[in-house]
Structures are given as structure tokens and as C-alpha cells.
Amino acid sequence: xxxxxxxxxxxxxxxxxxxxxxxxxxxxxxxxxxxxxxxxxxxxxxxxxxxxxxxxxxxxxxxxxxxxxxxxxxxxxxxxxxxxxxxxxxxxxxxxxxxxxxxxxxxxxxxxxxxxxxxxxxxxxxxxxxxxxxxxxxxxxxxxxxxxxxxxxxxxxxxxxxxxxxxxxxxxxxxxxxxxxxxxxxxxxxxxxxxxxxxxxxxxxxxxxxxxxxxxxxxxxxxxxxxxxxxxxxxxxxxxxxxxxxxxxxxxxxxxxxxxxxxxxxxxxxxxxxxxxxxxxxxxxxxxxxxxxxxxxxxxxxxxxxxxxxxxxxxxxxxxxxxxxxxxxxxxxxxxxxxxxxxxxxxxxxxxxxxxxxxxxxxxx
Amino acid sequence: xxxxxxxxxxxxxxxxxxxxxxxxxxxxxxxxxxxxxxxxxxxxxxxxxxxxxxxxxxxxxxxxxxxxxxxxxxxxxxxxxxxxxxxxxxxxxxxxxxxxxxxxxxxxxxxxxxxxxxxxxxxxxxxxxxxxxxxxxxxxxxxxxxxxxxxxxxxxxxxxxxxxxxxxxxxxxxxxxxxxxxxxxxxxxxxxxxxxxxxxxxxxx
Numbered sequence: 218x219x220x221x222x223x224x225x226x227x228x229x230x231x232x233x234x235x236x237x238x239x240x241x242x243x244x245x246x247x248x249x250x251x252x253x254x255x256x257x258x259x260x261x262x263x264x265x266x267x268x269x270x271x272x273x274x275x276x277x278x279x280x281x282x283x284x285x286x287x288x289x290x291x292x293x294x295x296x297x298x299x300x301x302x303x304x305x306x307x308x309x310x311x312x313x314x315x316x317x318x319x320x321x322x323x324x325x326x327x328x329x330x331x332x333x334x335x336x337x338x339x340x341x342x343x344x345x346x347x348x349x350x351x352x353x354x355x356x357x358x359x360x361x362x363x364x365x366x367x368x369x370x371x372x373x374x375x376x377x378x379x380x381x382x383x384x385x386x387x388x389x390x391x392x393x394x395x396x397x398x399x400x401x402x403x404x405x406x407x408x409x410x411x412x413x414x415x416x417x418x419x420x421x422x423x424x425x426x427x428x429x430x431x432x433x434x435x436x437x438x439x440x441x442x443x444x445x446x447x448x449x450x451x452x453x454x455x456x457x458x459x460x461x462x463x464x465x466x467x468x469x470x471x472x473x474x475x476x477x478x479x480x481x482x483x484x485x486x487x488x489x490x491x492x493x494x495x496x497x498x499x500x501x502x503x504x505x506x507x508x509x510x511x512x513x514x515x516x517x518x519x520x521x522x523x524x525x526x527x528x529x530x531x532x533x534x535x536x537x538x539x540x541x542x543x544x545x546x547x548x549x550x551x552x553x554x555x556x557x558x559x560x561x562x563x564x565x566x567x568x569x570x571x572x573x574x575x576x577x578x579x580x581x582x
Numbered sequence: 583x584x585x586x587x588x589x590x591x592x593x594x595x596x597x598x599x600x601x602x603x604x605x606x607x608x609x610x611x612x613x614x615x616x617x618x619x620x621x622x623x624x625x626x627x628x629x630x631x632x633x634x635x636x637x638x639x640x641x642x643x644x645x646x647x648x649x650x651x652x653x654x655x656x657x658x659x660x661x662x663x664x665x666x667x668x669x670x671x672x673x674x675x676x677x678x679x680x681x682x683x684x685x686x687x688x689x690x691x692x693x694x695x696x697x698x699x700x701x702x703x704x705x706x707x708x709x710x711x712x713x714x715x716x717x718x719x720x721x722x723x724x725x726x727x728x729x730x731x732x733x734x735x736x737x738x739x740x741x742x743x744x745x746x747x748x749x750x751x752x753x754x755x756x757x758x759x760x761x762x763x764x765x766x767x768x769x770x771x772x773x774x775x776x777x778x779x780x781x782x783x784x785x786x787x
Contacts, residue, residue: 382732499737
């Protein structure tokens, strides 16, 4: 027994030595040792990025599984999802996980983004982290938009129609881009093929690359500390180690999030509407996913013409202003002016309140 | 020997002063022993001696590297453009892929008896959706059913006696197609309706 035990120890040491001689393990170990997480009353928001990353993992796994049975062909797409839902072992579960996972991921990203915004984590030197995060958000919304069409049911058809028509209204490149995405003037097989390729090939590559950069930047700069914490004298600042303390808490939170996801998936499996008919009327009461409800409701309210511009173009431009402000906020609120900082915070609250308010209104109306 | 050593060592240790490579380690001041200005200035560090910019020979060297840099950038852009153009062309399908459908000029929708007063019916008109309405007075009207707001397909609503878009709540007058409520900016394009052999036939206006 003893000799057996020591033999194994020798083997393990051999493996460790083998790796250490070939990879910069010491550097990584040092990095892991140094990485620390500030402890303050807002620390809870630090978990959101991790939750999003975990949910992203679920999306990759379930997405790959779905591709085995999904057929991106206009006459078979809807039927292949029906088959997944009704005949394939655990098919309904995998698909529901993917749909619910996507929704929770978007939710986690919104919370992650707004918490970074309000903690002013976009300030120097973290501008690149902030911008890469915004781009990742856009990529994830594009995932949602392209994935939504693939089951080819009634709602997915009209959601795509509206989305591409909005793109078409954009000045200059709008028509060319929407024509290319749609593969013509109307939504056809060409659109399904294009959205499928974007959803399973282009966006994943972009996402993995950009996420790598985002996470790298987080390691370079360390975890952002809110102003109130930064001002404290050093003896009053407390930290915990990332490895293993925060890491294990992270895993615990992941387990909780997975439970929420599995609960939703099992208790309310994702449905499938009737097959899309490009020549039928839009069904009464049609609504987009919750994360597009706010712009949906907003577009409803705008009159046909606002001055010389068409209402929807005006609405789209107005909504783009929000995006521009989010991109430009590191320049505006760079930490040198208190009043600018306050303005940025108030703007954030207004946008958040607007998003929540319009979403609820859209859901109820 | 000692000369060689010093000429190799000095520039590394003190890169700031411009050093001639003509075998001496002294900085070239224009009137030194390395045999004249022109051979020295070729090796001048421009950061260390701003006056070197004024030298004709130096300008030539600078513009050459500048040219190479620009040529490289230009080549990259050109290559990018050359690669991108076919990709964009590849992704843009030829127009009129559904040419046959677009050629349709009239459609037989249904029998008159199948569309009672105060009802409407959606149907396919070649490449686009259309709607035909039999109003309360027994008048027939037909329109292109693509909402002028964001392109959803509209329908006739018997309860409101108007054409309605379920996506953003736009409303159109059922007999003229005029936009009367909600966000649509324009009226619906009108189609011609006729009764031929007891059948409703819709054609392009």
C-alpha cells in the first residue's frame, strides 16, 4: 500500500514537472495569487460577468446539440423543431435550455452592463474593457435576433421582418445591408440560410475572440473598484482572494443560476408557434421577446411624421442616441468632474427606468 | 582593434548623439574627420538632431521610407477591397430571383359568396401579400397588405371595420387604404377588384 501510494506521488510529481517545464505555470500561479476582489456593499454585482460566462457555456453546448437535428431549410425547419420537441430523447429539454438560457444570458448581460455603468467602471484605464463589453452585448443581441428566425414560426417570421425593415430605414447603407442579410426583397430560404450561418459560425467566432480580449483586459486592470471604495484609507479597504475564495463562491452562484435555468426549462418548456406563412396577416397580439419590448412599445408611440422625417426613422435615430451615449460616456465622465459624473449617473437611471417602464407597458398593452 | 571596439560599444551605450559609421566614434558635427557631411547624415538619428531635417539628402531618405509605408498601407487597403468586393457581390443575390411571382398581374381570390359583407380575406398576390375587403355596403376593395410602417402584413378587422396591423397597431381606412391611426406614414397601395363569373378577381391598378 505504502509503496503504491508513494509511487503515485512520484508519478504526479513527474506530470507536474513535465508541465512546469513546458508552460509558464509559475507566472500564471503568481497571477492567480495576486488576483483579488474588493469587498464592499456593491460586491454582489461582481458575480454577473461570471454568470453570463457560465450561461454562454450552456448556449454553446446546447447549440451544438441542436444543430444535430435542426434543418435550416424553409419547408423542414419548423418540422425539425417539432420533431425535436416531440420525438427526440431530451430534445424538448435541450431546446428549452437553449431558449431559456438565451433569455437569462441577455438578462445577466443587462445587469452586468448597468452595474458596470453605475460603478463607473468605464473610466480610464478600463475604456477598452467597456467598449468590448458593449460590442459583446451587440453580438449577443444579434445572436438573439438571428436565432429567433430559425424555428420558422409565425412570430419569428414577423420579428425578422420588422427587424430587417428597421435596418433598411437606416440612412446610407441601410438598404444594401438589409438586402444582403435578407438575401433579396422578401424573407425566403435565402434569409434562413444567412441567419443560420451568422448564428452558428460568424457570431460564435466574433464572440470567442472578443470575449478573450474582454477577459484579458479584466486581468490586466484588475477588478474595478467603485469611487466610494477607492477613497477609503488603505487600512479600511478589505479584499478577498480570487483563488480560491471568490472562485468557489462563483461556482456556488453558477449552481444557483443553473438551478433557476433548469427550473424554468422544466416547469415552462419553450413553446413553438404555428409555422410561418409569409402571406398571412400578422397575428393579433403579436409581440417581440421581452428584451425588444421597450423599443417595440416606443416605436408604437411615435407619430407617422415628426417634422420632416418619417416617424420610425426618427424613433430609430433617437434610440441610437442612447447607444452613442453609452459608447461616448468614458470621454464625457472621465473622473475629473463631479457634475459630469452625476449627469452620467442620472442619464443611466433615466435609460434604465425608460427600458423597464416601456417593457412593462409593452407587455401589458 | 581598439577603434573597432569603441565604434561598436558607444552607440549602444549612448544612442542619443548621432554617430557616424565611418570608423570613428565621435559624433558628426559637419566638420569632423569622417570625410564630409553627406556620408554622415545618412546615419543621423532625426530625434537627436532636428537640424538634419533641413538636409536635402535626409529628406530623400525620409520620403523613401514614407513612400514605402504609404505603399504598404495602400496595398493592404487594395487587397482588402479586392477581397471584399467579391464577398459582397456573392452575398447579394441577383435581383428578380422570384421573377415569376413578380410577373403576376391578376389573381382569382375566391367566389363572391365566400366573402360576406363586412369581412376581409388575406391572399397571395404573386410576390407580396394582399387583402380584399367586402365592406358593409357590399363594395369590394383590395390593397397591398404590406404595412407602410415596418412591413408587417395587415388584415381586415371586422370589429373595427378597418385594416389593422397587429405589429404596432397601425390602422387604415377599409375603403380607401388611407392611414388613419397609429404609426403608418403612408396609405396602402390600391389594387383593382372585379367580379368575373361570380369570382373575385384582383389585379394591379
